[in-house]
Amino acid sequence: MSTVAENARQALPVEPDAGNRRLNTAKAIQEAIGSQMERDESVFVIGEDVGAYGGIFSSTTGLLERFGPKRVLDTPISESAFIGLGIGAAVEGMRPIVELMFVDFFGVCMDQIYNHMAKIHFESGGNVRVPMVLMTATGGGYSDGSQHSQSLWGTFAHLPGMKVVVPSNPYDAKGLMTAAIQSDDPVVYMFHKGVMGLAWMKKNPRSIAAVPAGDYVVPIGKAKVAREGTDVSIVTLSLSVHHSLDVAEKLAGEGISVEVLDLRSLVPLDRDAIVATAAKTGRVVVVDEDYQSFGLSGEIAATIAEHDPGLLKSFSRVCVPDVPIPYARELEYAVLPTPVRIEAAVRKAVGA
Amino acid sequence: MSTVAENARQALPVEPDAGNRRLNTAKAIQEAIGSQMERDESVFVIGEDVGAYGGIFSSTTGLLERFGPKRVLDTPISESAFIGLGIGAAVEGMRPIVELMFVDFFGVCMDQIYNHMAKIHFESGGNVRVPMVLMTATGGGYSDGSQHSQSLWGTFAHLPGMKVVVPSNPYDAKGLMTAAIQSDDPVVYMFHKGVMGLAWMKKNPRSIAAVPAGDYVVPIGKAKVAREGTDVSIVTLSLSVHHSLDVAEKLAGEGISVEVLDLRSLVPLDRDAIVATAAKTGRVVVVDEDYQSFGLSGEIAATIAEHDPGLLKSFSRVCVPDVPIPYARELEYAVLPTPVRIEAAVRKAVGA
Amino acid sequence: MTLGTTERAAELNARDRRALLRQMILIRTFEEAILREYHADKKPGFDIGAGKIPGEMHLSAGQEPVAAGVCAHLGPGDAVTATHRPHHLAIAHGMKLRPLAAEIFGRETGLGRGRGGHMHLFDPETHFSCSGIIAEGLPPALGQAFAFRHAGADNIAVAVTGEGAANAGAFHESLNLAALWKLPVVVVVEDNDWGISVARQSSTAVPSNAVRGAAYGIPGVRVEGNDVEAVHAAAGEAVARARAGGGPSLIEVHTLRLWGHFEGDAQGYRPDLADVPGRDPIPVYEKKLLAAGVLTESDLAALRTEASELVEDAVAFAIASPAPSPDEALKYVFADQTEGARS
Amino acid sequence: MTLGTTERAAELNARDRRALLRQMILIRTFEEAILREYHADKKPGFDIGAGKIPGEMHLSAGQEPVAAGVCAHLGPGDAVTATHRPHHLAIAHGMKLRPLAAEIFGRETGLGRGRGGHMHLFDPETHFSCSGIIAEGLPPALGQAFAFRHAGADNIAVAVTGEGAANAGAFHESLNLAALWKLPVVVVVEDNDWGISVARQSSTAVPSNAVRGAAYGIPGVRVEGNDVEAVHAAAGEAVARARAGGGPSLIEVHTLRLWGHFEGDAQGYRPDLADVPGRDPIPVYEKKLLAAGVLTESDLAALRTEASELVEDAVAFAIASPAPSPDEALKYVFADQTEGARS
């Protein structure tokens, strides 16, 4: 059952030209939220340190000043209570944006997320909608240890009823946040700390980029070919997109043509785009900062195998090898999907 | 990196002949726990209704009477607190068996499970062990609705640091429970309600079967070929093993030879066995009562593709199609991996 | 059902008292009908998944005083959030019996088109919801209250939970947040002495959850005796306080689980089993109103007949309704009807 | 460190008081050294992941009175569980400074061979542990207490957490279960007025967590003034009660976060910032002991010198220690060394 036809039925929103104005991802997110809060009185923001602090990773900077303490509220450290509060408000027609400070904390509040936020629409036979955004920070690379460095998008994507989006750059971050707020479904919005462009964290050069000033939507469920190539496909998302682009750039000099697919959404997953790139190159490397087994990387393999098990000449994975994220830098960078590991996998895939 | 060599290093425990004594799975579990409690004073059991009630699904029947209220304790409905209590006791050298009544409740206590139980050994650089068993009921098929019918083993298997076992029959249930209690690692022990052989629930005929009276271990991490075949492989686990065997039996009459692989453990996953059956038949149908995407079924595909992307002529999945488990029987049985769906998938795989 | 302006038990007039009894009788009649239908086709040898009504069934017989006494103060604009044991509250809050029954029977005409079932009743008309996960219904109730206040309405949210649930983390988090933000919420704990087989004293370190109000700086009261009028009085104060912007309250009612935890529960663990029928609150209240001259025997008969007609109509409606179509099993995952992660 | 038999502040003798001060100075000296090393190579432009000590760094300066006052009653057979801000408690509980420092520096000689880091310190010798997840350190502490009692020992478990954490579900569940099972546990809440940028009054519906003891039928006290001797007195009673089988207690100490929530926190949200240095508890206690004649200036200098030597030895040890080998990144997932799910 292809989604192409399905999606063709809806007119896809047009993504505007980016223009010249440059923002980091954090500002792009703030801008999307701010603009939607101006348009729609029912949008509000809650979470730990989202007010005066502006979000530990600056996702909400300036919103308290603009919209006041009735619409931007710091919460106690009570994730079940305040995520649930978001759910109840959404049920009554509001559009909450709730920040879970680190995705690693999902374990204290997952019941609200997966058994309530994600299921009420279904359980009610479609009579009750839960239009909310659960925004959360992911990823490692700065020695924050095993409880503050995880990606975990595979965990959310496995459980039905919530959309899951994972932007890699400022442009998509704004457009996906706008789409998430306007969606009538619960959307889990996962930003990697390393793509936010924070002053106090090593950033990739593309964490500051051109972003249109006006409102626009990046459609949920659409991947994007971040770089065209013909020899091998890297299927990836989030910060790993940039490592992959860097590797592609480097290998282009050696005549290895690497296609990079930025998934952007996990749910819905753009299976057509995955199959298309696999069909094009026949060699797939999945690069994923989440744990390797029982997650995204496997789903890519299954998607291709279901479509046509003869499509692939090579399949490999560069993920976190089923180990908690270690603290020591030497160990952490041994398990993260670094450019070094990605390059090695790509070379192996093309037999170079 | 093959595990065959790895495992060959350890002498594998010998699984004894089953003999003639017949037990249902629930009794097999009780027997394993009781026997280990007799051998080892540090083993104790806690959870909701594990005492006088004997476990909602009879996993602990009779233990309170045998071992008294100091070793078999009913808990308040405070899963984080009592699972954490198990962790702390394990850290101090005890061997707790903690029951989470339904796996569906993981959302209220997952932090203890995945950020503590599963990570302390690693975070401590191997200095602290957490030898505990987290036992929980899974699965649907009796209209218990979206919050009491899930399988969710993919969720646990995705997160590193805990072993995950999923027995399908009384013999394995006893041997895996014994192995789990004796393991120095945390083991999540997931029994499907439908394999327990409960008087008040429709049971599959193999939920009562021969079980040796003495202690024995079924090794964690070893799959089992439940039925040999040559045309197509069903890779499956838990209750679905029985549906698959039934389908295999039926199709054998038509000359379709179906191999059924019972995974028994998800972590560690017996990748050699998966590759072996895929290599043998070239046609794989994964049957999994967990949600389809981003879980076990994908991991099977990736395992095979990594090994040799040319191995397969066909790959398909019979899982819960990313929808909350519906209440109404007509709907629930439309999304469960029923024999009807399995048979259709197998026929399609062999082009029959 | 909204009673008159009287808030205190002492002032309840005859009409109000009859309304309370009527509500309790309606609930009991409903639960008895579900009991009958549930067991009707599960014989011989109880099979939980078999029959017209499959699955776990948690009935509320004995706990009618809570539902009747609390919901008497509410209108359909107020929210009620219940648990795995929700029927009494759904009915008392005014949910239509037909879609309620149809959902319990898993029919397409049910509140959730048969997707939810008896632990997952969502009624936008009465802002009713419930959850099968212990204490996890409370947090969403806070959000409903938040939305009501945001809209400038004086509606409130009532969250009901068992005494077992009062030891779950979400209970604590919700009470603290409700108190901190002074949300218009009333939390009602139904203490029926048991959480499945675990007696209250084996789950709860204190004899009364009322004392837990102090942990949040909010009023906490315990109503003894499973007395609908006492519940009504306590709830009246709490509801009025919440509506007036005075913030949340905690009410614990000592009530009674007249039947098993779920159907099929033989209750072997329950030492008080022999006494239980004698503590049924409905005959007690009937006698009281008869004695007080508020009600005649024929009034009572009329109430029963009316309840029976309403309930049997709903059950017949449910039974006559179509089952959901398996072809639509993947519908309603998302509002925009994309089909789950597979799309 | 175990003081003599005196339990009450009034009875603290000179030696005990000097020991308390010594402990506080040792902790502060350690935190200052980590502060120095942490920032040493993160310039120009603070980069959290750079330098010899990368990652988040939560230092405990200002909270020494809690650690010193509580741990004075404990021996190495007792368990202490701390949070993301654990150094003061680790040191006061007697953890060796070298493996502690080495873990903070992420070295192979660290407590966790560099796998854990500063929020994940596990020391079997002193039964010390911590967790970076708010309030989730409490439940395992209950299990340690359970195991001690099972073994017939009179050891206890002390679980320490912030005032922000007292609003998390695990706090409530743990206190109820500890009280219900009368576990030998002391729960200590460090109220430093802030949970990151959120002031206590914006997180907690009551001014004192001491009142929350009543919700579990256990004693609850609040110690004001960040006074080590008052902490010592309150902890003495609670520890003695736990050891004697009297069950858990709750102690809240009003303490001080002298520095930012983590290093790099500019604390723009903090109105009391100017006052903070003046509230440092260590000079206050030094002056008190000097004035009381318990200590001379030269004793004080000696304490500082000794602390400095111990700390610099540990830091030098850490810096000289090897980093873990990337080849061993997959080790220690499982006790039997199978390599994760991939094996």
Ligand SMILES: Cc1ncc(C[n+]2csc(CCOP(=O)(O)OP(=O)(O)O)c2C)c(N)n1
């Ligand atoms: C988080 C969670 N844990 C356990 C259960 C299983 N369970 C269902 S009802 C119940 C007992 C509830 O007791 P109580 O809150 O007193 O409500 P009652 O059934 O007495 O109305 C339990 C343990 C659950 N549904 N959710």
Ligand SMILES: Cc1ncc(C[n+]2csc(CCOP(=O)(O)OP(=O)(O)O)c2C)c(N)n1
């Ligand atoms: C469950 C969870 N939620 C949020 C956080 C992020 N976080 C880390 S420290 C902190 C504030 C803690 O405040 P408090 O308990 O008062 O301790 P303090 O930092 O003041 O010592 C927060 C919100 C976390 N680690 N875990």
Ligand SMILES: [Mg+2]
């Ligand atoms: Mg109860």
Ligand SMILES: [Mg+2]
């Ligand atoms: Mg604090």
